[in-house]
Each structure stands twice: as structure tokens, then as C-alpha cells.
Amino acid sequence: xxxxLFAAQRDLHLQPTRAGLAEFIAETLAxxxxxxxxxxxxxxxxxxxxELDGEACRHCTALREDLAPAGxxxxxxxxxxxxxxxxxTVALKTAGRRDGFFVFKVDDPDAFAAYxxxxxxxxxxxxxxLEGRMQKDLLKKTGERLKANVAARERAEEKLHERADLDQIxxxxxxxxxxxxxxxxxxxxxxxxxxxxxxxxxxxxxFGTWGRSDKPCPWCLAPEIxxxxxxxxxxxxxxxxxxxxxxxxxxxxxxxxxxxxxxxRKRAEEERENLITELETQNAELERFTYTVSxxxxxxxxTIKGYLGLLEEDIADGDADAIRDDVKRIAGAADKMDRLLSxxxxxxxxxxxxxxxxxxxxxxxxxxxxxxxxxxxAAGGVQVEISPDLPTxxxxxxxxxxxxxxxxxxxxxxxxxxxRPRVEIGARPDDEETICYVRDNGIGIEPRYQERIFxxxxxxxxxxxxxxVGLALVKRIVEVHGGRIWVExxxxxxxxxxCFTVPPKAPSTDAEEVEK
Amino acid sequence: xxxxxxxxLHIEDNTDHAHLVARALQKHRPVDVRxxxxxxxxxxxxxxxxxxxxxxxxxxxHLILLDLRLPKIDGLEVxxxxxxxxxxxxxxxxxxxSSDAEKDVARAYAVHANSYLVKPxxxxxxxxxxxxxxxxxxxxxxxxxxxx
Numbered sequence: 258x259x260x261x262l263f264a265a266q267r268d269l270h271l272q273p274t275r276a277g278l279a280e281f282i283a284e285t286l287a288x289x290x291x292x293x294x295x296x297x298x299x300x301x302x303x304x305x306x307x308e309l310d311g312e313a314c315r316h317c318t319a320l321r322e323d324l325a326p327a328g329x330x331x332x333x334x335x336x337x338x339x340x341x342x343x344x345x346t347v348a349l350k351t352a353g354r355r356d357g358f359f360v361f362k363v364d365d366p367d368a369f370a371a372y373x374x375x376x377x378x379x380x381x382x383x384x385x386x387l388e389g390r391m392q393k394d395l396l397k398k399t400g401e402r403l404k405a406n407v408a409a410r411e412r413a414e415e416k417l418h419e420r421a422d423l424d425q426i427x428x429x430x431x432x433x434x435x436x437x438x439x440x441x442x443x444x445x446x447x448x449x450x451x452x453x454x455x456x457x458x459x460x461x462x463x464f465g466t467w468g469r470s471d472k473p474c475p476w477c478l479a480p481e482i483x484x485x486x487x488x489x490x491x492x493x494x495x496x497x498x499x500x501x502x503x504x505x506x507x508x509x510x511x512x513x514x515x516x517x518x519x520x521x522r523k524r525a526e527e528e529r530e531n532l533i534t535e536l537e538t539q540n541a542e543l544e545r546f547t548y549t550v551s552x553x554x555x556x557x558x559x560t561i562k563g564y565l566g567l568l569e570e571d572i573a574d575g576d577a578d579a580i581r582d583d584v585k586r587i588a589g590a591a592d593k594m595d596r597l598l599s600x601x602x603x604x605x606x607x608x609x610x611x612x613x614x615x616x617x618x619x620x621x622x623x624x625x626x627x628x629x630x631x632x633x634x635a636a637g638g639v640q641v642e643i644s645p646d647l648p649t650x651x652x653x654x655x656x657x658x659x660x661x662x663x664x665x666x667x668x669x670x671x672x673x674x675x676x677r678p679r680v681e682i683g684a685r686p687d688d689e690e691t692i693c694y695v696r697d698n699g700i701g702i703e704p705r706y707q708e709r710i711f712x713x714x715x716x717x718x719x720x721x722x723x724x725x726v727g728l729a730l731v732k733r734i735v736e737v738h739g740g741r742i743w744v745e746x747x748x749x750x751x752x753x754x755x756c757f758t759v760p761p762k763a764p765s766t767d768a769e770e771v772e773k
Numbered sequence: 774x775x776x777x778x779x780x781x782l783h784i785e786d787n788t789d790h791a792h793l794v795a796r797a798l799q800k801h802r803p804v805d806v807r808x809x810x811x812x813x814x815x816x817x818x819x820x821x822x823x824x825x826x827x828x829x830x831x832x833x834x835h836l837i838l839l840d841l842r843l844p845k846i847d848g849l850e851v852x853x854x855x856x857x858x859x860x861x862x863x864x865x866x867x868x869x870x871s872s873d874a875e876k877d878v879a880r881a882y883a884v885h886a887n888s889y890l891v892k893p894x895x896x897x898x899x900x901x902x903x904x905x906x907x908x909x910x911x912x913x914x915x916x917x918x919x920x921x
Binding site: 548551552553555556558559560562563564565566567569586589590706714715716717718 | 786787789790792793796811842844845870871872874876892893894895896897899900
């Protein structure tokens, strides 16, 4: 019988499942002398009370965790069975861990008692076997769990990398320059693509790389961030661009600097402002124009109608001299009006008439202008000198001819009683431009009147011919070409020099500009 | 009505207009009309400077007729100079101009013009305006002090 039991003990590990093991043990132990039947009570395989001796199981606390906490041994469990003398239990346990019970129904307690030590040993073997199996299971499970953990970790890392890549893609696809910086040293810890494109190099200073300087930018946000711990913002110029710069502290020794290049926006704003200013100037000019035109055109009308009335009276009086004077004044006013109208027409057309811009040699143009004013020059005995160093400019040729013609005509007209009247047309370099001039030794212009003379209808000398349109016209032509005009004179009898600039090359004086 | 010798200073760059005004003013009685053709000359006359130094040949006017658009110094500047000068401010200044722009009217009164007349286009209206002006300012108007 013992041989049978030892064999069973050896074969315990062959049982594939707990339930199978319990059944095998129960069958084996049923052969022990004095034993009627044997049950194995283990978690997961405990028989229901009805299957066993219902009454006993109901009292048994062996597997009821609420009544028999872990560590309760067989003796204590037996207490529950004390009033059932035919029931005996042997605990299955290892290292204080209870795994279950053998429950024997005994009809010969003495015979059973003789085998009890063996049964305890057997139980220990079973428990050890169970534990081994459990540990194997545990190992297997742990291994599996470990494997799963590793896989999960790998997946997580993959995701993390993917995430990091995405973050980088996100940062790199943002147009602003973004950098993480050390506020004290301005060392770049990290930066995005826009940052790298403007020269930022992680590990180096921002001013040394992006700023191309050996010291921090004067506007650097870092000291303020360092001092206040608060975000900072400003618009500034740097490396030839305009930046909308923000600095945001992100850690004790780290701040985020991001800067958007707003150069184009700023340029557009500036352009808009310029356009508005230009428009306002033009509006004001138009208003002035309308005002002066209405005023100055009315003036000859007052004369004409006034003298027509006088003419009637003088005819009635038969005063021939007065009649002649009246008619002369009427004709004069009509002529003035005619001249005014054609000059105003010329002035209004400057903005519209477009002659394609061309390279114009001012020396040749000056000769042409002098020829046009030839009559007056000869009459006044004026000596005219044209400098050979006059530049070649780009512009509207007929218009530029008008400028020179008007200026030469004026110079000859305002000679006063100069015994040796002289007009010089020349040029002098000044910074990046060439200043052209028409200089005379005539009556000169006092400094306080020098600005007014370019205004429409403003005349300094009431007795001279002319309507006060000429210089306004000249000014307008020069300005349409993108140039400037002014007069230099020390005062009365000191002669005058009318200076103007016209850009030497075509870009800013193309057809569009002239049209404008 | 008034036997005084009356002097009018006409500040006007348009000699045709000046002639029309002088003829209308002198139509019914002698009026001494002094013409200056730019703002600078006007102030020289009133302040007795340069060629106008002699009070005998450049008498103080009883009335000033002032055009606004003038060479050298603008009519409004001349007006302002007159009305800020203790010795001159009592001389009535009638602005006589072809401008009917509100801006000009407002500015002229802002620097204390005594009257603002727009030059009428049309002989009859022109003559009538000057005649009325003559009788109002030179006959009926009282002056704070007898003029020398």
C-alpha cells in the first residue's frame, strides 16, 4: 500500500490540472487503512457542501477566507469539525502558506492515526509540488508579463519617438523663430527650423550666431525676463529685418524666445501710411488748386466787365484816350485769362500725359531750352553758359525740357538792372545724387519768400508778366519724377540759383510713376 | 457832407482793379487814393518805412482797402500786423477781394477785419459797392480820433 502511495507521490506532477490532481489524490488516499473517503479541498477545486458531507462543509472554515484568514492551520480548522469525530483534516501548506486541506472520513481512528504522520508528509509533498507548479506558472506568467511589458514599453517608446518627431515637425513648420535659451548666457538650448535658417546654432549663443555679434543685442529680452520672471514683448530691428519678439520664462534657467519676421507687414504698413500721406497731400493740393483757380480766374473777369462799363461811359463822354485805355485793359485781361487757362491745363495734364521714360542728356536738353528762350535772351543781352558736366537722367523728355525752359526764362526775366546779365546751367555732386541748377546774377529772392514762390499763383513781383503758374508747374514735374526743387539766394540783388534733382536711373521713374 | 481831405490806402496787386476802384471812389468827390501793390510795401507805408517815411507825402489813411492775395506778404498777414499795432488798429480795414471762400472770410474776421467785401463781377455792381462803401466809411462812419 505504501509503495502505491509513494508511486502516487512520484506521479503527482503528471496531473495536468488542479482538479485532476485533487481527484488523483482523493483516489489514492482512499486506500489508507481506516479511511472511508478522502476529499481534497483546494481553492478552485473545493467540492460544494452538497457533494461532500453537507453538514461538515457547512461548518468547515478551511477555505472560507472570511472565517479562516491565511495562516490558519489544520488544527484550528479541525476545531470546526470537533463535534464530528469521524472527520480528520490534514493541511496542505508550505512556508506558512495554506493551499488547501485533505479531509478524511475515518471509520477506524486508530488505524488512521498510525498513518497520519505519513499523510502529513504526503500533504507537504503535494503542497511543495503545487507550489513548484505555481511558481512555474508564476514564472511563466511573470515572463509573459515581462514580455508584454517590454513590448508595451517598446510601443510606448516608439510612440514617444513618433511624438517627439511630431513635436519637432510642429515646431519646424511654424514660421516664427523659436528657441529655448539660457537667460544668463543666452546659450541656445534648442531651436526650430526657422531659427536654424536665420543662423541660430544650438549650444552656441544667440547673439553670436543669429545676431552675428560678440555681445548681446541691446534690446535683448533676457535681463527683463530674468529680473521679473514675466513674459516680455517688443518690436525691434535685427539682422536687417523687423521682428515681433516674445520672451517667455519656461523654467528657472530657461526661457522661450520666439520672434516673427514682420518686415513685410511693416513695409506694407509704411507704404500704406505713405500712400495716405500722399493722398492727403494731393487732396490738399487739389483744394488749394480749386481755391486759387476760382479766385484767380475771377480776377480778369472783374477787370473785363468793369472796363466794359467804363468803356460805355467813356464812349458817351467821347473821351478817345480813355476808350483806348479801357480797350487795352480789357484785351490784357482777356489775354491773361487765356494764358491762365492754358497753363492750368498744362499743370493738370502733368499727372496724366505719359511720355515713356528715356535717358535724357541734360546738356543737349539745356541747349534746346536756351534756343526756345532765345528771343528773350537776345533782347536782354544775357550771356548763357551750359556746363559740359550736366548728367544724363531718366525721365519724361518733353517735361524735363519744360523745367529747364521755365527756369531759364525766369532767370532772364528777373535780371533787374544787372549790367552784365549771366545765366549758368550746371550740376554739382551731392552725396548720392547730382544737383542740377540754373543760376543767375539777377534780382535774387529774400530767404523769407523762397518757399512761397513755388505755390500756384504766388508772385513776388506784381508788375512782371506771368501768371504764377510756371514755378508750380516746374515743381510738379520735378516731383513727379521723384526729385526735389528749391531755390538758393542770399537775398535781393544777390542772384538766384534754382536747384533740382532728378534720379539718374530709371527704376523709380518708370511709366507708372510718371502716370501717377 | 464832409469836407475833410480823405485818404484811402488801397493794397492791391491788380492795377486794373485798382484803377476801377479809384475811379469809382473819386466819381462824386475827390478822394486821395494811395495804391501799394504788395504786402511789404503796405506795411512800409503804414509804418512809415523806406520810401514812405515822410508823413506829408504818405498820410495816414482814413480807410484801408485790402486784397488778400498779395505778393511778398499775404493780405491776412498785413491785416494781422495792422490789428496788432496800437497805432494802426483803429483804422478800418475793408477786405476787398475776389475770393468768396468761407475760409478766407472766417480768417479775415479772426484777425479783426472791419468788413469783408467780395469784388462783384459786373460794372454796375462793382461801382455801386464802391460808392456805398465810400459813403458808409468816409461819410457816415465816426472815427475815434481826427486823423492828421
